[in-house]
Amino acid sequence: MRNRSASFARARAAPARAALLVLACAAMAAPFLWMAATSLMGQLEVFASARILPETPLWSNYPEALTAQPFARYFLNSLVFSVAVVAGQVGTATAAGYAFARIDFPGRDRLFMLFLATMMVPAVIVLIPRFLMIDALGWIDSYQGLISTELVSVWGIFLMRQYFRTVPRELEDAARVDGAGPWRIFRSVALPLARPAVATLALFAFIDAWKNLLWPLLVTRSMEMRVVEVGIAAFHSTYEINWPYQMAAGVVAVLPIALLFLFTQRYFVRGIQLEGIR
């Protein structure tokens, strides 16, 4: 009730606010629209001044750009990488988060602080040793080299711990009375209740892995092992002045993430809120 009357009171300012908001959205979306527009232009058409929209859409840019380098392979690699990272991070973070939230053991809080402290450390510090370790294992230019270092996320452990702490204990106690062990309780009681947080963690892990440029850049050598990010960067330096091709590749790289976000945005928002408000 109160909310409705409050928003009614502010309704007079609505048109100005809406106009501002539309303007802001337009400014934010403009680069993407311009990317889509350029991707349909001819290679020389983009250099004709004062041209913002293509004369006639040149759809053939897409198949041509995407076959100029093995983009299908890049996407496959990104998918394998991201899915493996999601599986790993969800597995490690749910288990560790549950232990930190629910089980009382000596040294728990100190250990948790130690874990959290690693979030302060710039990733670049561990880059060189990790690279040397992966190299010593002979895992350069392989999936295991790409994936193995990314399987645990302290942010994920933190997120899951916070979530498990908000879930009421009663169901778990009931299961304990029925004689279930800690692993059974975790698997069949706690984890199903934490599904929204798991979805949030999975999404963020997926996006972060998909966006990761530096690590794949270092541990992959061959074209066959490149992920999309590295592939687009390499494509950019190869086709330096062929802007329509580059924009076509860019559209194809942005589209899956945009669609993913469109259908899952409430999980993103929930994740950010869980993280920001303690």
Next chain:
Amino acid sequence: MSRPPERTDGGLPAFLPAIVTVAFTAGLAVILLSAAASVNGARERATKNVARMAANLWEIPGAGADAVAQLLGERATIEAVPADGGAPRTRTEPGAYGYRPGALDPSVWIAVASDPDRAPPPRPTTPLALLGILLMIAWTARRRRRPPPPRYPAATLLLAAAFLALVALLAARRAHHELEAISAAHLAHGIRAAEIAVTSGADPTRAARAAGLPWGTTAALADPARLWTMPRAVSEAIAALPPPLRTAPTSTLQAGGATYHIAQTTLPPNTAPPTQSPTAPTPAPTTLHLALLGYEETASPTVPLTAASAGSTLLVAIILSLLPLSARPRALRRTLAAWGFLAPAATLLLVFTFGPLLFSLWISLQEWHLVDPAHPFAGLDNYRNIILDTAWWSSIRNTAVFTLHVPLAMAVALALALLTQGSRRAVRWARLALFLPSITSVVAIAVVWKWLLNDGYGLVNQLLARAGIGPVPWLTSPDTALASLMLISVWMVVGYQMVVFQAGLAAIPRDWYDAARVDGAGPLQRFRHITLPGLRHTLFFVLVTSVIGSFQVFGLVYVMTEGGPLGATDVAVYHIYREAWEFLRFGNAAAMSWVLFAVVFAATWLHFRFLEGRRAHA
């Protein structure tokens, strides 16, 4: 909840001391095995190199099978390659390495057996390790009879840690001796190969090649830069040695912080007929220098041994920490369950975060090049180098300036959050447009912006031209490039920050606003006295995380400017990336990353000190 009576006998508690012994034993085994592995690996590589020497001798006209036999005796077997043998040039079999010399007739395989008469495991270490295991077993037996101690068994841990460290140290020293012996044997073979080559009629250069790379040769000494495998310091040091008639087979030389094994031999003038004019003076004897970077440098087991002993000490410490709980089986079971849940995450963090942190510190204290197998200890030299390096400090300055985009982004994000406050449906759609830049591919965004900001044809300059403003060199002038990147970064992060602020705004009670309105506070006053204080937590959180994040910017710079123009956008992480993967100076790069950490840490500390601290007083 009724507690069942606690069991004190049997079950897991009784096995705990035994598990400590198992962890301790496993640690010792890993130490001994990795020491042995480094020795065996070096031996294999030495054998491979000797096999290559034999192949080189075979290729010298007039040398052939006899020369190979002279060099290696029974160790080498020579077999003809079958006529259809399109085999590769090298072949590895268990315990033997085969080389097929170049396109000679008949084509043969020269297989060299591994040096058989050296026992691989570091010997005097093994009895000590066994003694340690016996002590542990005795301790276990005693612990099983007596009730567990109520306090942490620190003495046991200290003893176990000392034992592990001692065994690791002895194993490392033993491995070191073995590796030195392998180096000396390798060097002796090299000298022998060169001598055999000369007596077979090869000239000194060819003889040096028969001895195989990586050696210093007379030719290399004349132009020390020619052999990249041989550091200039070494070839110069060799050149300065007194001309010997025939020195002892090996001596060692310290150069560039690493130990080299040096052998010199005076080769008689070769017996082949002189190719120049018959009146040429008889060629003088040549001194051949061979310098081998010792296997004790290239196969040193120090890092794996340190990791193994530290890892098993940690494991023993964790299991010992469970001992005081054995009197309370429920607490013990809980703790064990917790460690079970934590094991995957903890192991991965240990291996890929905590371990690398220490390793990185270690690298930063060495002169570590990717292609050079020697990493001489450099102390604080790397740190001194980068402190004097103006390019590095300018990259730090660029990073700090870049970070100034954070407050601007936060102001825009807060304005957007206030704009979208309240109206639900519009927000959902606005969010997509606003949020997309912060989740999508950084590289794609960088490429788009590079095109948008293109000097002649980009959309931005086209629009500005219509407004009569001349082309702005967004990314091509040192004055504007960094500012352009900052603006792009604002565009990238506002969506994310906006969502965080929305959450913060939703947490401010509506009543406060209503009460303020009743009291006659205007919108600005409400913002100043309700919104800002209510968002303090959120603002602080966004500020700290965004600053930490912006200190690590890489993708934008890597794609858009590559640090240019004239280093104007060379930010810290990009600088470190180039130092390590372009110039291959890993030691310097590691030191730089620690300096960056110090800067980030100081920035974060300042935030906490001045922003959080002030709030505590307010």
